[in-house]
Amino acid sequence: MRPVAVVGIGKTAFGAFPDRDLRSLAVEAIRNCLADAGASPGQVEAFYLGNFAGPSFAGQSHLAPYVAAAAGITGIPATRCEAACASSGAAFFQTVSGVAAGLYDVVLAAGVEKMTSQPTPRVAEILASAGDLGGEIKAGATFPALFAMIARRHMHEYGTTREHLAAVAVKNHDNGFLNPQAHMRKRITIEQALAGKPVAEPLTIYDCSLVSDGAAAVLLAPLERVSDFAGKAVRILGIAQASDRVALDEKDDITTFRAVKVSAEKAYRMAGVGPDDIQIAEVHDCFTIAEIVAIEDLGFCKKGEGGPYTADGCTLRTGSRPVNTSGGLKAKGHPVGATGIGQICDLVIQMRGEAGERQVPKAELALAQNLGGSGATAVVTILSAL
Amino acid sequence: MRPVAVVGIGKTAFGAFPDRDLRSLAVEAIRNCLADAGASPGQVEAFYLGNFAGPSFAGQSHLAPYVAAAAGITGIPATRCEAACASSGAAFFQTVSGVAAGLYDVVLAAGVEKMTSQPTPRVAEILASAGDLGGEIKAGATFPALFAMIARRHMHEYGTTREHLAAVAVKNHDNGFLNPQAHMRKRITIEQALAGKPVAEPLTIYDCSLVSDGAAAVLLAPLERVSDFAGKAVRILGIAQASDRVALDEKDDITTFRAVKVSAEKAYRMAGVGPDDIQIAEVHDCFTIAEIVAIEDLGFCKKGEGGPYTADGCTLRTGSRPVNTSGGLKAKGHPVGATGIGQICDLVIQMRGEAGERQVPKAELALAQNLGGSGATAVVTILSAL
Numbered sequence: 001m002r003p004v005a006v007v008g009i010g011k012t013a014f015g016a017f018p019d020r021d022l023r024s025l026a027v028e029a030i031r032n033c034l035a036d037a038g039a040s041p042g043q044v045e046a047f048y049l050g051n052f053a054g055p056s057f058a059g060q061s062h063l064a065p066y067v068a069a070a071a072g073i074t075g076i077p078a079t080r081c082e083a084a085c086a087s088s089g090a091a092f093f094q095t096v097s098g099v100a101a102g103l104y105d106v107v108l109a110a111g112v113e114k115m116t117s118q119p120t121p122r123v124a125e126i127l128a129s130a131g132d133l134g135g136e137i138k139a140g141a142t143f144p145a146l147f148a149m150i151a152r153r154h155m156h157e158y159g160t161t162r163e164h165l166a167a168v169a170v171k172n173h174d175n176g177f178l179n180p181q182a183h184m185r186k187r188i189t190i191e192q193a194l195a196g197k198p199v200a201e202p203l204t205i206y207d208c209s210l211v212s213d214g215a216a217a218v219l220l221a222p223l224e225r226v227s228d229f230a231g232k233a234v235r236i237l238g239i240a241q242a243s244d245r246v247a248l249d250e251k252d253d254i255t256t257f258r259a260v261k262v263s264a265e266k267a268y269r270m271a272g273v274g275p276d277d278i279q280i281a282e283v284h285d286c287f288t289i290a291e292i293v294a295i296e297d298l299g300f301c302k303k304g305e306g307g308p309y310t311a312d313g314c315t316l317r318t319g320s321r322p323v324n325t326s327g328g329l330k331a332k333g334h335p336v337g338a339t340g341i342g343q344i345c346d347l348v349i350q351m352r353g354e355a356g357e358r359q360v361p362k363a364e365l366a367l368a369q370n371l372g373g374s375g376a377t378a379v380v381t382i383l384s385a386l
Numbered sequence: 387m388r389p390v391a392v393v394g395i396g397k398t399a400f401g402a403f404p405d406r407d408l409r410s411l412a413v414e415a416i417r418n419c420l421a422d423a424g425a426s427p428g429q430v431e432a433f434y435l436g437n438f439a440g441p442s443f444a445g446q447s448h449l450a451p452y453v454a455a456a457a458g459i460t461g462i463p464a465t466r467c468e469a470a471c472a473s474s475g476a477a478f479f480q481t482v483s484g485v486a487a488g489l490y491d492v493v494l495a496a497g498v499e500k501m502t503s504q505p506t507p508r509v510a511e512i513l514a515s516a517g518d519l520g521g522e523i524k525a526g527a528t529f530p531a532l533f534a535m536i537a538r539r540h541m542h543e544y545g546t547t548r549e550h551l552a553a554v555a556v557k558n559h560d561n562g563f564l565n566p567q568a569h570m571r572k573r574i575t576i577e578q579a580l581a582g583k584p585v586a587e588p589l590t591i592y593d594c595s596l597v598s599d600g601a602a603a604v605l606l607a608p609l610e611r612v613s614d615f616a617g618k619a620v621r622i623l624g625i626a627q628a629s630d631r632v633a634l635d636e637k638d639d640i641t642t643f644r645a646v647k648v649s650a651e652k653a654y655r656m657a658g659v660g661p662d663d664i665q666i667a668e669v670h671d672c673f674t675i676a677e678i679v680a681i682e683d684l685g686f687c688k689k690g691e692g693g694p695y696t697a698d699g700c701t702l703r704t705g706s707r708p709v710n711t712s713g714g715l716k717a718k719g720h721p722v723g724a725t726g727i728g729q730i731c732d733l734v735i736q737m738r739g740e741a742g743e744r745q746v747p748k749a750e751l752a753l754a755q756n757l758g759g760s761g762a763t764a765v766v767t768i769l770s771a772l
Contacts, residue, residue, distance in 0.1 A: 100489075244435070
């Protein structure tokens with residue numbers, strides 16, 4: 001396998017854009033990405049599109065060639081990958097694998113979701129399709145309810161508190177406030193977070209990520225070719241994807257995501273680094289409890305200590321290991337299919353030193369963790385500065 | 387790139403199975419495939435699932451880990467590929483690429499669709515999502531209407547007749563009659579085909595493929611490892627996937643599928659063979675006109691001569707180059723996401739000499755062509771006996 005680099009990134013803002021359709025968002029991200037790389041559509045040898053539910057949200061299937069052609073790209077393999085909220089993580093994994101293995105030199109990966117055109121109950125129903133429809137969903141669970149059960153169990157096992165969850169929300173809102181591309185740019189206090197409207201006990205509105213529209217894209221090439229592109233490149237040092245059972249009730253332990261642990265172990269091994277080496281991370285905080293579980297499963301702190309680790313400020317921009325300096329899914333927004341590749345873009349922005357007011361001092365070794373559903377898919381990527 | 391072999395195949399029957407759900411069909415095909423290969427779930431290093439519209443037909447997303455776990459497979463990359471009616475062709479392409487490039491040794495690919503649980507108007511609406519929703523579909527086109535326009539233009543340009551179309555239907559029904567796993571086992575006469583109930587002029591009910599439930603799976607491994615598996619292996623000599631614009635009105639010429647031509651040229655080049663070398667083929671006859679366009683674009687006959695070539699009997703089981711001896715999408719059935727991998731299974735059955743009454747004498751070099759929508763995705767595979 002040969003080393004692979006991200007040679008271009010492009011994003012749209014994340015938010016609610018009533019006048020924009022799915023394709024125009026994806027094409028904007030792709031054009032921004034190709035411009036960043038100084039590349040043309042004709043150079044792209046394969047295209048992977050991460051999209052969770054375009055057919056359900058917008059009625060349109062066959063999205064990879066549909067988006068690619070609108071960006072001036074035809075005649076190549078163009079494939080949509082769907083793995084719930086890890087759809088573009090999965091697309092990115094395919095893309096990295098293809099370049100690493102020498103199947104292609106220049107490959108484009110994008111992620112997109114257009115969610116806000118549907119009323120909230122329909123959005124909840126579509127999101128629930130990432131769970132086990134014949135089991136947990138039939139029994140009445142929604143995604144906030146599934147993660148509420150995870151939170152309750154984590155509280156029971158490890159003494160995690162509502163204050164710990166609120167600390168995640170306060171931090172990510174503070175980061176999102178400084179991100180011009182974030183969906184919600186509003187600082188909140190710990191008191192506000194604790195007094196949030198209940199969604200599924202113990203989770204309030206401030207524990208839940210946002211329903212957003214948005215797109216993100218990356219261009220990959222072999223490391224030896226980075227000088228052919230304009231964008232300041234970063235290297236992909238390790239990557240892995242893993243699967244697990246979909247239904248929460250089929251898991252032995254719901255306070256850990258086995259697919260995250262498996263993919264993190266593989267990615268660390270491939271990269272030749274450990275959790276302590278990681279300087280900055282974007283993790284999948286679809287709910288505040290998910291960030292706490294993630295930083296534990298990734299080995300940033302011991303199992304059960306994610307709450308205190310967060311409350312102590314370790315994951316702040318000014319902490320020992322900043323997490324979700326983009327604002328995370330919580331404040332940046334969570335256009336499901338765009339989230340995985342959006343995380344990669346946000347890390348590259350930090351690694352290039354282009355994060356403005358939210359810039360951290362050390363961002364040479366970075367980690368992204370993208371989760372599908374309540375953990376049946378996980379993708380972990382480790383990036384290093386050149 | 388190293389040579390890759392199909393070391394196991396498994397299918398369900400195609401048909402209408404009101405008592406079966408999507409997952410049970412996929413798991414049956416996977417179990418049959420692993421049994422055929424003499425392999426265990428624990429040997430599978432990656433899993434690709436081709437599925438067009440499980441979320442729309444059955445409300446269930448996140449299908450790759452959902453299906454894999456039920457077959458005893460967790461902890462590996464499990465990704466759903468969607469490319470309309472070429473969804474499992476795209477999944478198969480990923481699988482072959484991964485083994486060829488040395489990313490994995492033993493990889494499983496499956497395709498599945500459960501369509502008959504929805505009423506016909508809803509099925510037509512879901513299928514239409516493979517077209518351009520904001521353009522041709524908004525203007526009132528259904529897929530039969532799109533292919534009726536292709537047929538009309540082909541008739542106008544090349545003198546193709548209703549009798550030519552009917553010859554495709556009569557042949558494929560005759561083949562399906564002999565296939566115990568076919569959805570519709572009923573012979574028809576040319577008179578019956580011509581007198582079929584109109585669907586979209588000039589296409590009648592006998593020009594249209596079936597709405598079916600079903601699943602198919604293949605296990606792939608490097609050629610050098612075929613002796614580790616029980617199934618009689620065949621080699622993948624060439625494969626390519628290509629994209630094109632989705633909307634019919636955005637194409638220069640609707641009597642040819644550019645993505646088929648591009649992928650066929652690449653696959654022939656990779657295989658080091660030409661159209662004349664191919665002894666048997668499964669092509670994507672979603673409508674009778676699609677088979678005629680396919681055999682032209684694949685180079686089996688000259689452009690415009692697909693009709694007479696068929697009417698002359700060249701594509702019969704007893705002809706010079708049998709096409710769709712399984713019964714094709716027309717009679718075997720078209721569970722959309724299962725079709726591409728189903729074609730591979732049907733060719734392997736012929737290449738192994740296990741096709742019973744529909745066995746052809748020469749099946750050492752075979753070709754499969756899978757089409758998405760009205761041609762925005764195409765996958766062409768060339769197989770050779772060992």
